[in-house]
Amino acid sequence: MNQIQVVDSTTTAPIDPSHKMTGDAAPHVVEEVPGVLQLLSDGSVVRGDESVLWPKDPLPDVPGVQWKDVLYHAAHALSVRVYRPESSPSVTGSSSKLPVLVYFHGGGYCLGSYTQPHFQAYCLRVAAELPAVVLSVQYRLAPEHRLPAAIEDGAAFLSWLRCQAELGAGGGVDPWLAESADFARTFISGASAGANLAHHVTVQAASTQEQRAVHPLRVAGYVLMSAFFGGADRTPAEVNPPLDVTLTVDGSDKLWRMSLPVGASRDHPVANPFGPESPNLAPVDLPPVLVVTPEKDVLRDHVMGYAARLREMGKAVEVAEFLGERHGFSVLQPFSEAADELMRVLRRFVYADFASPTAL
Template sequence: MAAMTLDTSLSLQINTQHRVLVEEIDGLIRVYKDGHVERPQIVPCVTSSLAPELGVTCRDMIIDKYSNVWARIYVPNAAADKEKLKILVYFHGGGFCVGSAFWSCYHEFLAKLASKINCAIVSVNYRLAPENPLPAAYDDGVKAVVWLRQQEFAGNNEWWANKCNFSCIFLAGDSAGANIAYNVALRIKPLDIKGLILLQPFFGGETRTDSEKHMAQPPRSALTLAAADTYWRLALPAGANRDHPWCNPVVNVVDLRRLAVMVCMSEMDILKDRNLGFCDRLGSGGVKVEKVVCKGVGHAFQILNKSPLAQTRVHELICHIKNFVSR
């Protein structure tokens, strides 16, 4: 069984200038009482350049200069003018508090995904909590989708816009990014979205599930229960608990029967049972949900685990996504 781990060897030293530490996830984020936030560069940040053999063109574009929301856009070079590319709007994970479209792990995964499924991918770099608590990330996601639809008529992004089918947009993301994709879908009616692709969606609740209580996690796991609780404290509005609908969507599921939905979960993830419960709740509301369980791997395996088993599961995951968007 392959264990998915996150290297936290770049843990921050105690910052004596700000003194009172109120929240911490080791190696990822420190929040001080005076509002100061520190995030070590635990994952390398990279430019938009890609190896030519991938056959994908990638560039960064500003969505909103005032809030500094931007996107990294991946377009397969083999796209034919007569058959426009479907578009996948992707939101990265990181508990709403860390992560970036600059991160090398997302850059590599999304470039590969764009090439394999032959879709344009718009990777949104949204604002992070706690400086910008929810619903800031949801607002940024909506803004990205609206911006995207406007590009069809803008006439100034010919390098990619002319290749895209703006009437065929999917929302996707992993972990907190999947949560964002789901909540953006709830907010953008009547804009037409074809489907949702949710990879290990980051949801929670006050009542613990069996996998949250009993799923053994390796040291330096990408998501422990303690880390999940901290992320929610930092991201949710002041005074909210984990039964807030943004955290626990089963308390107030909205009609999504207009959308195709695929939920991919990991067998060794503490979120597995919560993801299954989410699927069941959608299904009881008449939503047709495609469930995919990735065997023997943990949270965020597709971006952080390079083991042979994980790479096999990544290949399988990409095949599932390709089949889903091709229907």
């Protein structure tokens, strides 16, 4: 039986189904991802082995990429995994440095880790094949740290990255970034909840006054893959979901209940970027966005609606639809034909010649 760690405790014990008995004196389960995560009635959290959620097929190696972990937030002990090709070829011919792709992993804000092998495989591919400097960011998870904690961490990471860009080749900058990163071509990206996080970090950065000033870090675009958006009203894809989905409507609802502030609905601004209390994005000078949406996804209508609303506002939006694919295909099957096509789409977007990238 898998062993788990009880949060804020030094003891370990297996996940106990008897916790479900609400008549027990002991705390009972109020939400759970079976075998992986339990939220108890006293607010404590029990975590199991998340590897049971992932495909068991071995992942091939991606040669020619270096990686290391760098601490970016000492107070919360948060790190970023930095990937770069062992050699830094000039794709455009204008610079030996490479674009920077910030990446936030998925997991409904409750699960996942930047160290998980499938997220690692995706980042290795991107670093090797775009090529790019990839920054895979650790952030705090719910329900121990409910939203907006993860968004605060994402914003803190971007502030750290700005400081790295300002330091340039001077003292204190990470040497890999100084050698390889073209901060003027920075892209913010993520998958599932990571895509939701990428949206909010990009909006926050684009909404601040400091983005108007000349700054060595410039965000040229953002990329949302299988974005984890929601809303109080059900969409057609949620009412009549596709067959054999990897994320169910019930699963999505459960993750929102565990990650949003207690008592919040799916119209909370974090879940629904166009909800009744969400900020108006029309005046926000957003950079171009690439929206990647799989066909067999209960969240498909939310994602397509997001792209349509931005287009109505005059924003630069590219949509890449993947027929027959499911939510999270970019990491669940990181070496599939669909993943190969995603790499081509991503490379074209990152290396597009945007005349006036937005400075953040």
